[in-house]
Amino acid sequence: MNRVLVVEDETAILQGLRDNLEFEGYQVFTAADGIAGMELIRKHDPHLIVLDLMLPRLSGYELCRKLRAEGVHTPILMLTARGEEADRVLGLDLGADDYVTKPFSVRELMARVRALLRRSAPGAELPNEIEFGDVRVDFVRYEAFRAGRKVDLTRKEFGLLRLLAAKEGAVVTRDELLEKVWGYDATPTTRTVDNHLAALRAKLEQDAAEPCHLVTVHGVGYKFVR
């Protein structure tokens, strides 16, 4: 069961969110100020945090900044007031993942909660193996074959291909690939992604100059098609 923490000092909103999230089957924790929120994060390690920005004791911004500085990447959905665009931008800069503007529709908020939880749990959807063309890749054993012959891929190449395959047909941005395959702690550039993609193509595509499986989406990223 996914654990969701709601940090909000307006009692009516807090209660409404708790009821709706519980109705959707989440285990819900609530706090009415930033310090209490921080304590609940440490205690329950939620899968998602719904975070009001204007909070007593420790603001949503500070909480967000603190968590990210500590390397905690729990997805954060901000609650912002109408028209406070600068606040939203600051919140996103500090590491929040998404926002809804008050007054928000419960349906929209729930949709965003689901989307954030889906995005943050890629492990659940990563394929264990794929086949395309004359290629077969086993991500569990770290083995790749082309026309029955073994092809050597690096760990990063396996990781890159696996993530792209998990989102077959959909564009994956360079930033997302960097974040998920290399992690936040490394300091590669988006160029690193391009170089590894080129290496993968050389190993797996019939014609690396005209790839049909590892396709470039100009200005955005890459997608895998079978």
Ligand code: CA
């Ligand atoms: Ca508030």
